[in-house]
Amino acid sequence: MIPHIFRQALRAKSGEWKWILSRGRIIERDQEGHPVRSVGTHLDITEARRATEILNRRNELLTSLSAALQTFISDSGSNQAFQNILRSFVEFSRSEAGLLCEIKRDPSGEIKPDQELAYVFERVETSSGPRVEADELRRIAGTFRELPFHLKEAQADTRLAPDECPLVKSLLALPVSRGDELLGMVLLANRPGGYTGEIPHEARLLLNTFGTMISKRHAVQQRNAARAELAEQKEQLAVTLASIGEAVIALDCSKRILFMNPSAERLTGLSLDEARSMPLAEAFSLFDTHGYPAENPVEKVHQTGMPHGNLYSIEHPLELRSHGLSQPSILAAAAPMRGADGTLTGFVLVLRDVGNELRADSAKRDFVSCVSHELRTPLTSIQGFVATILGDAEMPAELRTEFLAIIQEQAKRLGILVEDILEISKVESGRLRLTKEPVDLSTIVQTCVREMAPEAARKQLALKMEISSPFPTMTGDRSKLLSVVSNLLSNAIKFTPAQGRIKVSLDARQDELILEVSDTGYGIPPEDIPRVFEKFYRVERPDLQIPGAGLGLAIVQNIVLMHSGRVEVDSEVGSGTTFRVFLPLTEPADRLR
Missing domain, CATH: 3.30.450.40 (GAF domain)
Structure with a gap:
């Protein structure tokens, strides 16, 4: 008889269940056919079964x-x-x-x-x-x-x-x-x-x-956070480099261009794509004021082995020449880029165009010189006539009156100069404000013409006025508009020789007023016309000595712009000049500052 091999779970007297492997024959079954008694060998396989389950x-x-x-x-x-x-x-x-x-x-x-x-x-x-x-x-x-x-x-x-x-x-x-x-x-x-x-x-x-x-x-x-922080820092650096006015150029150790900011692109005439990997010497050259090749600060930094954090600067302006472009007033500085261990990794070159600064300094010097001269002339005249009057107690009354009139005229000249300086100062500092009110510009023009007619007559000038009627009113600052007309008419009288003609006209067309002051004076050279509205700028006239500080037209333009208007000029040397002022009739009140 073939023995039976089967596994069964039995409860021990302790209550613990044991797994038993039985080998033998069954001698008794229950009603359902399950083994009840068997004869043979029995092996406790509880631990082996547990080990298998764990495995x-x-x-x-x-x-x-x-x-x-x-x-x-x-x-x-x-x-x-x-x-x-x-x-x-x-x-x-x-x-x-x-x-x-x-x-x-x-x-x-x-x-x-x-x-x-x-x-x-x-x-x-x-x-x-x-x-x-x-x-x-x-x-x-x-x-x-x-x-x-x-x-x-x-x-x-x-x-x-x-x-x-x-x-x-x-x-x-x-x-x-x-x-x-x-x-x-x-x-x-x-x-x-x-x-x-x-x-x-x-x-x-x-x-x-x-x-x-x-x-x-x-x-x-942490790595992603560091990458995000690095990306943000790079973005901030890129925005900073793109917004600064100085030209920044990064170079590798072999002095080939790695990076240029937009200012460097404008200065050199090269785009970053064109300049990348280009040797610096091929991108541009620097020359001194005499036209001789100048020392490049990058070469100086390289030769001296300058440590990290140091900067080598060339303090005098140089001329930069690059692919047909010439920039005459450039300051240059360079510094090394080094790794944490001090190893040289490249260079940074910074170029700054100081042309505007030099021109501003020149304009300031010219202004000081001009103002000094303008102040000295009437002061000298006043001092001279006052001394003459005080030194001659028996001076005839008629002569004394003549001298006092000259003193009065020179004092008025001083007052106008001081007022112009104060006015342009307010414009630049943003302190000039308009007092808004309905204004009849035709009345202002008539007042200025009437006040300046004697001066025009003394120079034997024909002064004519044309105003269309009826004339509409506008919203503006009466005193400031009076200054506009006064400055334009004063310039016309100063720069028109004897026997010349001056015409002041005022017209209303659609939604704007047009003031026109024309003369048959010396005229303005074409190359000077774009700059006539710059403060302190005066057209060079070596053969003429005409007083003035170069502030009148700058004041005119700023006042007109504050009224949302514009100024145009036409001129021909030897034939005369025409200034046209366009002022809106329907200027919104909230645009007047």
Whole structure:
């Protein structure tokens, strides 16, 4: 007879279940045909069966770990990898639910779960009844002070309030660490029969894997934050370099161009794409004021081995020549770029166009000279006539009256000059304001013509006025518009020789007023016309000595612009000049400053 080999579970007297491997023959069966008694050999295989179950579970665990790690490697920030490995943890421990979260320690050393970084929650279907929810586990995670934490019978343990977590039967909280650093927590709930001491030991591989993954995730987050910060710094640097007026050029160690900002592109006439990798010597050359090749500051920095942080500057203006362009007033400076170990990595060259500054300085010098002359002339005249009057007590009354009239005229000349200087100062500082009111420009023109008619007559000039009627009013500042007409008419009288003609006309066309002051004077050369409205600028007339500080037309243009108008000029040397002022009739009140 062939013996039977079968496995059966028997309860020992101690109440513990044992697995038995039987080999023999069955001598009695129950009514359903199950073996009741047998004859043969019997072997206790309980430990072997447990070892096999553990081995099978570990094989399943390794398979799950491999799949989860593959997901994590392909996407180092993937929550799916954490979810997969946590699912393996829950299934390995035969729990109903699990939670993985990062944790931190507060200054007192207590554990503080980071609820925003509770990565995943997985619930295993073990029964049809109600199961513990993720929110319950999150609440429980905030109650621990030390790890690991084990509750065999949660409802009977005073450390956990049963009213807050009624569905929790058993609980195990394990630390996730990387070396001595506590990174997170794995929380398992509701294992049938509770949690034994074998679970933490068998779960070491899972916990270590969790620790590695969280640590790597931290590293990736820090690296991404550093990259984002670096990108922001690069963007800020690019915006800064693009907005500054100085030309900035970065060079490598062989003095080839790596970078140019927009100012450098405008100065050299080369785009960055054209200049990249080009030797600096081919991009442009520097020359001194005598036209001889000048020293390039980059060469000086290279030759002297200048340390990081030092700057070599050329203090006098140079001429830059680049592919047909010439920039005559350039200041140059260079500095080395060195790595953390002091190794030379390249150079930075900064070029600054100081042409406007030099012209401004020249204009200031001319202004001081001009104003000094303009002030000295009437003051000398006044002092001379006053001294003459005081020195001659018996001077005839008629002569004294003539001298006093001259003194009065020179004092008036001084007053006008001072007023012009104050007016242009207010314009530049933004302190000039308009007092808005309805203004009849024709009345202003008639007043100016009447006041200046004697001066025009003294120079034997024919002064004519034409005003269309009826004439509309506009909104503006009466005193400032009076200054506009006065300056234009005064210039016409000053720059028109005897026997000349001056015409002042005023007309209204559609939605604007047109004031025109024309003369048959000396005229303005074409090259000077674009600059006549610059402050302190005066047309060079070597054969004529005409007083003035070069402020009148600058004042005229600024006042007209403040009224939202414009000024045009036509001129021909030897034939005369015409200034036209266009002022809107319907100027919005809120545009008047």
